[in-house]
Amino acid sequence: MRVGQRYVRDDRTLTHLCLVSRALGAESIYLEDAEKDVVGTLDAVNKTWGGDFKAVLGSSWRKVIQEAKKEGRKVVHLTMYGVPIQEAVEELRKEEKLLVVVGGPKVPGKVYHEADFNVSVTSQPHSEIAALAIVLHEIQSGEELKRTFQKSRLRILPSARGKRVVEN
Numbered sequence: 513m514r515v516g517q518r519y520v521r522d523d524r525t526l527t528h529l530c531l532v533s534r535a536l537g538a539e540s541i542y543l544e545d546a547e548k549d550v551v552g553t554l555d556a557v558n559k560t561w562g563g564d565f566k567a568v569l570g571s572s573w574r575k576v577i578q579e580a581k582k583e584g585r586k587v588v589h590l591t592m593y594g595v596p597i598q599e600a601v602e603e604l605r606k607e608e609k610l611l612v613v614v615g616g617p618k619v620p621g622k623v624y625h626e627a628d629f630n631v632s633v634t635s636q637p638h639s640e641i642a643a644l645a646i647v648l649h650e651i652q653s654g655e656e657l658k659r660t661f662q663k664s665r666l667r668i669l670p671s672a673r674g675k676r677v678v679e680n
């Protein structure tokens with residue numbers, strides 16, 4: 513989930529959060545505030561590259577956290593003030609279902625209290641996209657890199673040079 517809104521909405525950041533979440537194995541993303549276009553963009557990406565990743569728009573952070581907890585998901589809030597990922601990761605790997613929360617410009621203090629884990633990726637300020645990518649990678653021990661996406665129209669044949677793409 514991405515908490516928060518900007519006066520000028522940063523749709524590029526939101527799109528990148530979606531693409532990173534999808535590519536690195538998340539089931540869905542919750543965005544408090546985004547253009548409906550984001551859903552269309554993701555549908556097009558799913559059709560071409562496979563999988564059924566979803567963006568859910570407009571739910572409040574409070575509601576998303578409540579529902580996640582009801583489902584037995586642990587809530588992991590990414591913040592530079594949290595416990596270093598390298599210290600938390602063993603415990604996080606034991607969980608089957610997680611809700612990972614990142615912020616926009618300002619994260620309400622209550623998110624820190626509602627989270628089961630407040631986790632940092634270095635204690636320096638940087639980016640929600642980078643923090644999310646590193647945390648998803650660490651929690652899954654790199655297994656997410658081997659994943660294939662079902663029902664894609666196109667598939668890349670990885671190659672050292674050039675682009676090789678086949679139609680399924």
Ligand SMILES: C[S@@+](CC[C@H](N)C(=O)[O-])C[C@H]1O[C@@H](n2cnc3c(N)ncnc32)[C@H](O)[C@@H]1O
Nearest residue numbers: 590591592614615619632633636638639640643
């Ligand atoms: C650009 S930062 C803005 C943070 C804002 N100044 C605050 O204090 O909440 C946006 C988001 O990036 C993530 N983030 C930034 N640096 C981080 C770090 N070192 N570790 C984990 N997450 C980080 C957090 O989720 C944060 O809410």
